[in-house]
Amino acid sequence: MALAKEADIALGLFTMTTERATAVDFTDHVSINYARILAARGSPEVTLWGFLQPLTTNVWIGILAALVVYMLVMVMPSCISDKTLTRSRLMRSSFHCVRVLLQQDVDEGSSWWWWERVVLGVWMLMTLVLTRSYSGNLMALLAVRLIPEPFQALEDLFKHPVQIIMVKGTAEEQAFRTATSGIKQKIWNLRKENRIMRVGAAQLDGVHVILLEGKSAMINLDVYHKKIMASEFTKTGSCMFSLGNMRYIPAVEAMAGRKDSPLVPALGRKIVQMTQSGLYDYWQKKFFPNLTSCLNSPTKFAITTPLAIRNIWGMFLLLAGGWIASFLVLFVEICFLVPLQGCPHATDERCEIDPRSFKEDNTPH
Incomplete structure (x- = not known):
C-alpha cells in the first residue's frame, strides 16, 4: 500500500x-x-540404555583397552619361559581382571608372584573407584526424567x-x-x-x-x-x-x-x-x-515414583542376551570340543586307542 x-x-x-x-x-x-x-x-x-549413561563412550572404551593391556601384562612374563606357562596360570593371569571388574572373588595362592600382586592391587583400586562412581551416577540418572x-x-x-x-x-x-x-x-x-x-x-x-x-x-x-x-x-x-x-x-x-x-x-x-x-x-x-x-x-x-519395568528393561534385555550367548557357547562345546578331547566310551567302535597315550603302568597321561 x-x-x-x-x-x-x-x-x-x-x-x-x-x-x-x-x-x-x-x-x-x-x-x-x-x-x-x-x-x-x-x-x-526413559532411555532404554540408561544404565550405560553414567559413563561416557570414551570411558567404556578406556575400560576395554585397560582390560586388554592388563591381560597382556599378566601373560607376557609367562610366555617368556615355557617352563612356567601352564593352562591354569594363563587363565588365572588373564581373567582375574574380569573377575575384579565384575566384583567377584579372587583366589589367593602361594604361587602368586610379587609383581602380580602389585598389578592386581592397582587394578582393584581403580575398579573400586570406577564402580562406586558408576553406581552413584546410575542412581541419580534413574531418578531423573529427560x-x-x-x-x-x-x-x-x-x-x-x-x-x-x-x-x-x-x-x-x-x-x-x-x-x-x-x-x-x-x-x-x-x-x-x-x-x-x-x-x-x-x-x-x-x-x-x-x-x-x-x-x-x-x-x-x-x-x-x-x-x-x-x-x-x-x-x-x-x-x-x-x-x-x-x-x-x-x-x-x-x-x-x-x-x-x-x-x-x-x-x-x-x-x-x-x-x-x-x-x-x-x-x-x-x-x-x-x-x-x-x-x-x-x-x-x-521423580519420586517407584521404578517400573519399563524404566530398567534394558538391563533385563542385556541379561537375556548373555544367557543366549552362554547357551550358544555351551552348544558349541558339547558338539565340537568334547568329541575332540578323547573317547567317551571304550566300547565305541569309532574310538581308536593310541598305545602311545599310555605309560608302562597303563595309566594315561
Whole structure:
C-alpha cells in the first residue's frame, strides 16, 4: 500500500532487505531478531540404555583397552619361559581382571608372584573407584526424567521427518527460497518431498495447534515464537513448546513509508527515543506478561515414583542376551570340543586307542 501510495506509513515491523529498500524507505530500526526453530516439547521419556549413561563412550572404551593391556601384562612374563606357562596360570593371569571388574572373588595362592600382586592391587583400586562412581551416577540418572528437545539446529530437521512451517512473504522464507548452496538450500529442496508448509500471516493464530501435534516445526523470527509460547503458557500454565538454540538470518526490523516521504525521518527520530528509553521492551512485556516464562524451562526433573519395568528393561534385555550367548557357547562345546578331547566310551567302535597315550603302568597321561 505504501508502494501504491495508498498509505503514508506501514505501522507493522518489517525486516529490512535490499529488495524492499528499493520500494520503500525504512525508519531507524526498532529491534533486531533472529530466525529460530519452534517445536512442541516432547513428553518425559526413559532411555532404554540408561544404565550405560553414567559413563561416557570414551570411558567404556578406556575400560576395554585397560582390560586388554592388563591381560597382556599378566601373560607376557609367562610366555617368556615355557617352563612356567601352564593352562591354569594363563587363565588365572588373564581373567582375574574380569573377575575384579565384575566384583567377584579372587583366589589367593602361594604361587602368586610379587609383581602380580602389585598389578592386581592397582587394578582393584581403580575398579573400586570406577564402580562406586558408576553406581552413584546410575542412581541419580534413574531418578531423573529427560524431556527431549530434538530441534536445536537446522541439521536436526533432516534427522526427523517432520513438516517445516514457514510464513509466506517473509524475509526468512526469501532467504531459504533464494539460497543457492548450504543448509538453507537443502531445507528448501525438501518441498519436493512435501515437507514445506507455507502459511499466510492470517493463519498464524492456528499454527500452535498444528505444532502441538508433534509432527511439525516452524522457522520464524524468535520474537513471534516467544509470543506463541507466552500465549500458550497463559492459557495452560505449562511450557508446551521448545525454542532451538541456534540462530539464523539476522533480521533488522523497522517501520516502512513511501519513498522520499518526510514522515519517515521524523518518525525515525521518535523511534530512536522510544527504543533508547526502553519503551518497546516495556510494551512487549506489558502485552505479553509471560514472554520469558518458558525461555529457560528445565529439560530434566526428578521423580519420586517407584521404578517400573519399563524404566530398567534394558538391563533385563542385556541379561537375556548373555544367557543366549552362554547357551550358544555351551552348544558349541558339547558338539565340537568334547568329541575332540578323547573317547567317551571304550566300547565305541569309532574310538581308536593310541598305545602311545599310555605309560608302562597303563595309566594315561
